[in-house]
Amino acid sequence: MQFRYEELAAFIAALVEGGTLLPGTRVPSLREISDQRKVSVTTALQAYRLLEDRGVIESRPQSGFYVARSGPISLGVPSVTNPPAKATGVAVSDLVEKLLEHASNPRLIPLGCAVPDPKLLAAVRLDKILARIARQKGSEYNVYTFPKGDARLRREIAKRSSRWGQVLSPDDLVITVGCTEALMLALKSVARAGDTIAVESPTYFGLLQAIEALDLKALELPTDPATGIDLNVLAKTLKTTNVKACLLSSSFNNPLGCTVPEEKKRAILDLLARHDVPLIEDDIYGDIYFGDRRPKPYIALDRRGNTIYCSSFSKTIAPGYRVGWIVPSRYREKILAAKFAHTLCGAALPQAALAEFLATSGYENHLRRIRRMFKDNVEWMTRAIDRSFPVGTKVSRPAGGFVLWVELPKPLRSRDLFDRALKKGICFAPGDVFSASARYANCLRLSCGYGWSDSIEKGIETLGALARAALAR
Amino acid sequence: MQFRYEELAAFIAALVEGGTLLPGTRVPSLREISDQRKVSVTTALQAYRLLEDRGVIESRPQSGFYVARSGPISLGVPSVTNPPAKATGVAVSDLVEKLLEHASNPRLIPLGCAVPDPKLLAAVRLDKILARIARQKGSEYNVYTFPKGDARLRREIAKRSSRWGQVLSPDDLVITVGCTEALMLALKSVARAGDTIAVESPTYFGLLQAIEALDLKALELPTDPATGIDLNVLAKTLKTTNVKACLLSSSFNNPLGCTVPEEKKRAILDLLARHDVPLIEDDIYGDIYFGDRRPKPYIALDRRGNTIYCSSFSKTIAPGYRVGWIVPSRYREKILAAKFAHTLCGAALPQAALAEFLATSGYENHLRRIRRMFKDNVEWMTRAIDRSFPVGTKVSRPAGGFVLWVELPKPLRSRDLFDRALKKGICFAPGDVFSASARYANCLRLSCGYGWSDSIEKGIETLGALARAALAR
Numbered sequence: 001m002q003f004r005y006e007e008l009a010a011f012i013a014a015l016v017e018g019g020t021l022l023p024g025t026r027v028p029s030l031r032e033i034s035d036q037r038k039v040s041v042t043t044a045l046q047a048y049r050l051l052e053d054r055g056v057i058e059s060r061p062q063s064g065f066y067v068a069r070s071g072p073i074s075l076g077v078p079s080v081t082n083p084p085a086k087a088t089g090v091a092v093s094d095l096v097e098k099l100l101e102h103a104s105n106p107r108l109i110p111l112g113c114a115v116p117d118p119k120l121l122a123a124v125r126l127d128k129i130l131a132r133i134a135r136q137k138g139s140e141y142n143v144y145t146f147p148k149g150d151a152r153l154r155r156e157i158a159k160r161s162s163r164w165g166q167v168l169s170p171d172d173l174v175i176t177v178g179c180t181e182a183l184m185l186a187l188k189s190v191a192r193a194g195d196t197i198a199v200e201s202p203t204y205f206g207l208l209q210a211i212e213a214l215d216l217k218a219l220e221l222p223t224d225p226a227t228g229i230d231l232n233v234l235a236k237t238l239k240t241t242n243v244k245a246c247l248l249s250s251s252f253n254n255p256l257g258c259t260v261p262e263e264k265k266r267a268i269l270d271l272l273a274r275h276d277v278p279l280i281e282d283d284i285y286g287d288i289y290f291g292d293r294r295p296k297p298y299i300a301l302d303r304r305g306n307t308i309y310c311s312s313f314s315k316t317i318a319p320g321y322r323v324g325w326i327v328p329s330r331y332r333e334k335i336l337a338a339k340f341a342h343t344l345c346g347a348a349l350p351q352a353a354l355a356e357f358l359a360t361s362g363y364e365n366h367l368r369r370i371r372r373m374f375k376d377n378v379e380w381m382t383r384a385i386d387r388s389f390p391v392g393t394k395v396s397r398p399a400g401g402f403v404l405w406v407e408l409p410k411p412l413r414s415r416d417l418f419d420r421a422l423k424k425g426i427c428f429a430p431g432d433v434f435s436a437s438a439r440y441a442n443c444l445r446l447s448c449g450y451g452w453s454d455s456i457e458k459g460i461e462t463l464g465a466l467a468r469a470a471l472a473r
Numbered sequence: 474m475q476f477r478y479e480e481l482a483a484f485i486a487a488l489v490e491g492g493t494l495l496p497g498t499r500v501p502s503l504r505e506i507s508d509q510r511k512v513s514v515t516t517a518l519q520a521y522r523l524l525e526d527r528g529v530i531e532s533r534p535q536s537g538f539y540v541a542r543s544g545p546i547s548l549g550v551p552s553v554t555n556p557p558a559k560a561t562g563v564a565v566s567d568l569v570e571k572l573l574e575h576a577s578n579p580r581l582i583p584l585g586c587a588v589p590d591p592k593l594l595a596a597v598r599l600d601k602i603l604a605r606i607a608r609q610k611g612s613e614y615n616v617y618t619f620p621k622g623d624a625r626l627r628r629e630i631a632k633r634s635s636r637w638g639q640v641l642s643p644d645d646l647v648i649t650v651g652c653t654e655a656l657m658l659a660l661k662s663v664a665r666a667g668d669t670i671a672v673e674s675p676t677y678f679g680l681l682q683a684i685e686a687l688d689l690k691a692l693e694l695p696t697d698p699a700t701g702i703d704l705n706v707l708a709k710t711l712k713t714t715n716v717k718a719c720l721l722s723s724s725f726n727n728p729l730g731c732t733v734p735e736e737k738k739r740a741i742l743d744l745l746a747r748h749d750v751p752l753i754e755d756d757i758y759g760d761i762y763f764g765d766r767r768p769k770p771y772i773a774l775d776r777r778g779n780t781i782y783c784s785s786f787s788k789t790i791a792p793g794y795r796v797g798w799i800v801p802s803r804y805r806e807k808i809l810a811a812k813f814a815h816t817l818c819g820a821a822l823p824q825a826a827l828a829e830f831l832a833t834s835g836y837e838n839h840l841r842r843i844r845r846m847f848k849d850n851v852e853w854m855t856r857a858i859d860r861s862f863p864v865g866t867k868v869s870r871p872a873g874g875f876v877l878w879v880e881l882p883k884p885l886r887s888r889d890l891f892d893r894a895l896k897k898g899i900c901f902a903p904g905d906v907f908s909a910s911a912r913y914a915n916c917l918r919l920s921c922g923y924g925w926s927d928s929i930e931k932g933i934e935t936l937g938a939l940a941r942a943a944l945a946r
Contacts, residue, residue, distance in 0.1 A: 322818065
């Protein structure tokens, strides 16, 4: 026997299969279909959810249900990168400053900055908690939280660590001003001016800026958009070059979005341990996985204590709170001293509010919600690129996070496109800021952090048109 | 003709002069005196305020009015310091960590940490503003505030700058994570590993930790507890040593409390400019002056743009908010890039709340109130030391701020006293953390940041007794 909603689902599915409803077109609204088929709106919703789970239709916020564009995506995938095999000084600050100036402009279509839309976050609940603590216990928190940061927040993070395969105690953690400070402290504790740090290529420009600020050199490793750095090249590099540390993303790196298989992670750890090179890992996107399981970070696979772990809440709930953390492992003394020297400690009330939120307010449910949302955004943006960009464009296929790496057909230069796009009110991140060696001039990064909307869809179409026009010239 | 309150004041003053009421004893309460002399409580209060203004009596919070101990203080003043005339590597982190571990323990009598008592601050109003903004506009502030920090806060700080003799525009400022980050960014932008920085001696241990964290060397300058560094020695030093920057407190330095006369500030600026050595100034105590006028910071006297200015709200209203600022002057590019690499930006809501507080909530009145309070605390603590500590003890006479520098008769060592004091539930800062060359073993710093109370008075008496006992051995 079939339930009413299953009957309705089968009816719609048949219309799609038979070509009556075409991919990308709107499905009748819940009210329309419930009128037409004499079922309750609840039953109609159940049917649509079932179809959605089966990938037959998809919902778009504020817009209704659409037949899934289930056709194969014709875009190619970027090839493994091939940066120069030598350490180089870094000078990306000027380029980055120019990007950030625009990326924080709220009047532009926000494809430039890898931040989540504040409206998508659970921040209303979090802000209410902050408000309550500020009113009721403000003076209790008008103090310095040194040396390691709010004790309750460290307890809550330690509790969560079992979810990513670690068993941490609150004392293993130091709260930082976002992941940025965590990475800076980690780099400072393992390297001195002139030393070489091995990184993915392309890599997050903030890492390059940290390397630049510390007068270090970056050695960019060839990186597969699917599976991360090239193990053989790393092995060769460690034999020939004095690498002070390896700085890698744990999962869904920014901008490529790669997922390093667990076995490969173990092999990288073995290799680094053999050469006594510490690993600094950036797990800021780890909680935003699209698959069934959270990928384990390196530190959970490292039995030698050779990994410094960095993360934050900036991508999942509160970029404005600036709360991150570091697991300093065997660099505890150095990192604590550097933390004190750099910022003493972070703001107390935001830490207290996050602790309360983690303890009471359904962070897991929130994560489930935004994972689904970012996954949909990534899918829709990929399809929009597929429809709009020049033939030959390649796009990454991240299994988590919310950025896409786009490789334009040469000789297109994303820096030229950047200036033209700004004039049309669109911001994105040109590829050159992700390299220490001025590579990726024909690439760009698009953020899918904002809820899918007509304006974003049109933004992508405009970008595609600009690229096609430039190519035709 | 005399008003009733003037008559009453004259009556009490006569009792004091005649020796009926002895220094340090309690004056009749307002209720008692209004009953006895048949005046209203308001009139009695007017009379007591008049006597207080004339220095005849003094009020103690929660305790009533006392005859002022108007006798001269017998304590000597610490002599000009005499550190070694050479640059030295810095390694104070371990000592400082041990201090901070105890200094943040709320069960100890809080003489260790130079923070104001949260209860003395206007933080209730500030916290209410934070709560309101979080509830009403939380998502608006759940963003990064790069590159320079909250625009309205920068406007409000720029407005205030005229009070210290500057005319700044909001664009001249960068918001930092407390003064700590400001000083770190300043040091980073002028010096590289191995370079030498000239500092006061003794100086704030946080500066020494920053110097240590950056692998710089400290050159400690002889410093007069009244008027600051020795100009002649600075002149000689600049001729013989490659000093990359001079890092000085603008006013009431921590721990000595010196006040550098304006003419001397100009002379220091001239000298540094002649040698092309930038000045980094730390003006964190500038608003807490006991005299009639706020001392001008160096930057207000510097017509050459050779000064980097650092300050914060941590000593005046909100240590827990971690909001400071820097005026990078001609190091703008470097400091902005370093800020981005270090922490990206600070928490948004605390910045927004401070901006609103500065614009609307009587910060000037608040400052007037805490200036008076800290001045009283410093006076009472000085007198308590005078009563309790061994003969030969010397104490600084700061004209602002809220710390006292105590020089014990040799061979007393404050580190031994520290351990014994902890056992009695008292924390202070031993002298050795204020020097790069292990000096000041017989000195200590006492914080007067907490409201005067019996427990603090007894804490000082216990410290004095411990010191006397150690000396007798």
